[in-house]
Amino acid sequence: MTSVWENLTVDARDPARLARWWAEALGYQVVTESPDEVEIRQSVDRLPGLVFVPVTDGKDRKNRLHLDLRPADQEAEVERLVDMGARHVDIGQGDVEWTVLADPEGNEFCVLREREE
Secondary structure, X not given: OOOOOOXXXXXXXXXXXXXXXXXXXXXXXXXXXXXXXXXXXXXOOOOOEEEEEEOOOOOOOOOOOOEEEOOOOHHHHHHHHHHHOOEEOOOOOOOOXXXXXXXXXXXXXXXXXXXXX
């Protein structure tokens, strides 16, 4: 017996706002929305999704799980995401080939270099 990866759940102070930010960043769409959760997916029938749920406390330390994005053009994607409200963060990564950003609620994610063929 195996399991299917259904979604990744993200705690958020403002789930609707953060879900819409990530939907725009990833080219996803909101597939369900209620006061208790907002889910985004690439399409309604495509898993996994990202589910944003409300919490009252703020983020206070580095995420133990994060997303890695691999765009066709790293520099352009970093600029686009920063223009959308992401910010550069230093989590002690040092001199690396990827860029670490944080979403509007401070959740870190990485923007990787283009894949070499």
